[in-house]
Amino acid sequence: MLSPRLPPRDSRQIPAVRACVIFNPTAKGDKARRFRRQLDALQADCAFKPTTGVGAARALAAEAVREGFDTIVATGGDGTVNEVLNGIGDEPDGFARVRLGVIPLGTANVFARELRIPRNVKRAWTVLREGRETAVDLPVAEFVRGGRTERRYFGQLAGAGLDARAVELVDWSLKKRTGFAAYILAGLKAVAEEHGEITATGGGQSVGGEQVLIGNGRLYGGPFVVFPKADPCDGLLDVCVFPRVNWATVAACLWGLVTNRLSRSADARHFQAEAVSLTSTRRTPLELDGEAAGELPVKFFLRRRALRVIAP
Numbered sequence: 001m002l003s004p005r006l007p008p009r010d011s012r013q014i015p016a017v018r019a020c021v022i023f024n025p026t027a028k029g030d031k032a033r034r035f036r037r038q039l040d041a042l043q044a045d046c047a048f049k050p051t052t053g054v055g056a057a058r059a060l061a062a063e064a065v066r067e068g069f070d071t072i073v074a075t076g077g078d079g080t081v082n083e084v085l086n087g088i089g090d091e092p093d094g095f096a097r098v099r100l101g102v103i104p105l106g107t108a109n110v111f112a113r114e115l116r117i118p119r120n121v122k123r124a125w126t127v128l129r130e131g132r133e134t135a136v137d138l139p140v141a142e143f144v145r146g147g148r149t150e151r152r153y154f155g156q157l158a159g160a161g162l163d164a165r166a167v168e169l170v171d172w173s174l175k176k177r178t179g180f181a182a183y184i185l186a187g188l189k190a191v192a193e194e195h196g197e198i199t200a201t202g203g204g205q206s207v208g209g210e211q212v213l214i215g216n217g218r219l220y221g222g223p224f225v226v227f228p229k230a231d232p233c234d235g236l237l238d239v240c241v242f243p244r245v246n247w248a249t250v251a252a253c254l255w256g257l258v259t260n261r262l263s264r265s266a267d268a269r270h271f272q273a274e275a276v277s278l279t280s281t282r283r284t285p286l287e288l289d290g291e292a293a294g295e296l297p298v299k300f301f302l303r304r305r306a307l308r309v310i311a312p
Contacts, residue, residue: 019046019101019128020064022057022084023075035075035105038121046073051080061087064098071099071310073128077106078156082289085138085153085307095138099308101128107179108290111155114217114232115311127312135305136232139216141288143298154288155307157220160198160278160296161211162245164287165190180222183290187250195245196282198296202239203273209241212278214300224257229272235304236272243267275301 023035047069049060057074061084064072074084081102088094103124104112115134118124141152166187175182195210213226215238220226227238242249249267278286280296287293 018069019071019073020049020060020067020069021046021073021075021103022049022051022060022064022080023103023105024051024057024077024080035103035121051076055083057083058087058090061085062090062094063087065091065094069098071101071128073101073103075103075105077104077109078111078289079291080106081109081111081155082153082291085155089153095303095306095308099133099310101310103128107175108222110157110219110222111217111289113223114156114219115309117311128310131310131312133308134311136307136309137216137235138303138306139214139237140301140303141286141293141298142301143286143294143296145294150294152288152293154216156215156217156289158214158289158293158298158300159212159287160280160284160298161195161209161242162187162190162250163211163213164285164292165193167287167290167292168285191245191247191250194282196280196284198241198278198280198284200239200241200276200278202237202276202300203271205271205273207239207241207269207271209243209269210245211242213240214238214276215240216302221257225260227270229270233305235302236274237276237300237302239271239273239276241269243269275299 051057051060057080061072065088072084072088074081088098102112102117103121104117104119117127139154141154141158143150166183169186169189170182197208198210198212200207200212213220215227215230216232218225218227218230226240230238277299278296284296285292286295286298
């Protein structure tokens with residue numbers, strides 16, 4: 001498996017941080033409790049803010065910005081990172097005021113894997129203490145929900161079509177017990193449904209298909225390379241369009257993921273653009289970092305080097 005490329009790093013080493021750790025106490029059962037004990041054993045000088053439900057990490061991150069913390073640590077999966085990003089963005093000049101740290105703890109944290117942040121708590125905390133500040137592009141999705149225009153940040157990936165529908169269908173109690181397997185089961189249910197035609201427009205191109213992925217990094221769903229040309233510092237979004245969604249194409253995609261050949265699939269169309277818009281012929285759900293967000297149409301763009309993150 002190819003290793004993800006790291007973006008250029010700031011030459012400054014991180015000084016002693018005033019950190020606020022936001023974590024999901026229910027993430028993967030005992031992992032959250034072990035995590036807290038491990039940080040206590042490390043005598044980590046930080047404040048803890050446990051989440052209490054969906055959306056809580058966003059509110060806690062905004063609160064931490066207002067309280068003057070210089071580093072906010074998202075502890076959990078990609079969903080927790082996503083909420084923390086949006087909480088920081090809710091505050092005026094939030095991304096200029098704080099750095100993001102990440103300790104992977106949930107079902108998947110592709111954003112952390114992209115930046116080579118270790119899954120081991122002790123090593124991840126060492127990165128926060130001794131790592132370097134890296135400025136990466138910050139993707140933004142703009143769409144209408146409930147009659148109002150929403151602007152949502154995401155760290156790694158957005159999807160429209162099958163994968164977003166699977167997120168809508170996933171059994172969350174099953175996800176807590178089985179992890180990624182719950183998404184596979186939901187995806188199999190989603191395949192049997194009818195799918196609208198999605199048009200992805202950007203960079204002078206317009207490409208149609210039934211599933212679209214938008215990436216700010218090379219990885220999808222874990223260690224799987226879907227966007228081989230992606231660089232989180234190049235000012236470009238990477239787009240992958242799959243023409244059809246059916247049992248045959250899904251089987252081929254799964255095999256492509258396992259064999260690391262999906263990015264070379266003849267059926268998938270790839271392009272890069274500074275901004276991308278997605279429209280659809282019927283209701284099509286949207287996911288951001290593996291979390292249900294809304295529906296098409298949607299516009300994507302980047303805030304160049306706006307996110308300061310601590311990486312190895």
